[in-house]
Every structure is written in C-alpha cells, then in structure tokens.
Amino acid sequence: MRARDGDDSVSVSGSALGYALLSLLTRGPATGYQLTQRMKSPIGHFWTAQHSQIYPELARLAAAGWVEAAEGDGPGPRQKKTYTLTPDGLAALREWLPRPPVVAPRSETVLKAYAANSADPAAMADLYGGIAARQRSLLDEWTREAAMLRDAGHDDPAHPGFGNYAVLLMGIESARSTAAWADWLVTCLRTGRAVGFGDPIPSGA
Numbered sequence: 001m002r003a004r005d006g007d008d009s010v011s012v013s014g015s016a017l018g019y020a021l022l023s024l025l026t027r028g029p030a031t032g033y034q035l036t037q038r039m040k041s042p043i044g045h046f047w048t049a050q051h052s053q054i055y056p057e058l059a060r061l062a063a064a065g066w067v068e069a070a071e072g073d074g075p076g077p078r079q080k081k082t083y084t085l086t087p088d089g090l091a092a093l094r095e096w097l098p099r100p101p102v103v104a105p106r107s108e109t110v111l112k113a114y115a116a117n118s119a120d121p122a123a124m125a126d127l128y129g130g131i132a133a134r135q136r137s138l139l140d141e142w143t144r145e146a147a148m149l150r151d152a153g154h155d156d157p158a159h160p161g162f163g164n165y166a167v168l169l170m171g172i173e174s175a176r177s178t179a180a181w182a183d184w185l186v187t188c189l190r191t192g193r194a195v196g197f198g199d200p201i202p203s204g205a
Helices: 016-025 032-038 051-063 087-096 108-114 121-151 162-191
Strands: 067-073 079-085
Touching: 016 032, 016 051, 016 067, 016 079, 016 087, 032 051, 032 079, 051 067, 051 079, 079 087, 108 121, 121 162
Parallel strands: none
Antiparallel strands: 067 079
C-alpha cells in the first residue's frame, strides 16, 4: 500500500483484508457496520473478518489515501464515518486483482476428517451427516438465489452485480462437492469398510 502523494512517512503493506474492503467499497460508500453486513453474503461464504478487525484496517487504508472518510450524524451521540473508495484505492485494487492468489486454506471440517478414525465412528458419522445436510440446505438456497440473479441479468459480465453472481456459483459448487464428500465419509464410517467415492450407498449404511 503506497503512501499519499508527497508523504513519504506513510508506508503500509497491502493486506488481504484491506483489498477485501476495497472490493466491498466498489459497490458504493459505506460505514464500517455496512461493510460488515456486505461481507456476510455472498462473499462471506468464502471470506470473513471480525467486526473489530475492520475499523483498524479502514484507518490504515485512509492513512494510505486509498479510502476517504466523511463524518456525519449517527443514530447515537457518536459521529459515524462513511468510507469511499478513492482513485488511488481503485488503482491499487485493479493492480492487485489479476495477481495469483495466495491460497492458505484452513478448514476445521477437513482437519477433523484427517483424524476421523481416532474418535467414535458413530459420533463422527453423525457429525458429517449433519454437515452434509447443512450443505444440501445451502445448495437449495443458493440455487434459488442464483436463478433470481440470472433473471435480473447478473450473469452478464458487464452487470455491476456480476461478481455477486460469480461468488454465488462458487458457493453452489462448493456446497455440492462438500455434501457429496461428507456423505461418502458417513458411509465409510458407518460401514467400517472402503467405499468408492460416488458409489451408491450400501443398504443399511
């Protein structure tokens, strides 16, 4: 993250959270609370941050000249700040977006599968059965939402909401594959034998 023009004292490294906030601000100015809400869906299926992390990052972005903050009356006695993406911030985002992503996945669901045979098989089968059911529920919900977005033209790359549609499709595919994987784990754990992924579930499993 470069400093403001003419200010060599500010030098902040770009962070993934900072770029995420810049991405959210491409949808328009927002307060810190509104940015937290924007992060919930659809991008929240893949990228999350704590509310307490957002404000310090916004301060760093403002110090670097990538966002501007305007104060106004809030619902209480305190002033609220509304943040706007600056031309420098948009330029930085455009430079960052084509870079290959740094993939550092952390999934507790997958981590537990790594040691699944160290616990009670029935309990682990119940765990992954619940995960499969949750993913199928999300799959149904997101499939309906994607259909509405398509009807509204969001599948057109020129549409301002195209990114929302793209993220939602990734969520759909992730939910579908996770549900199938969890179902396979349940079958293996309940039968106690090797089962081919995608094979029909044995009777009584």
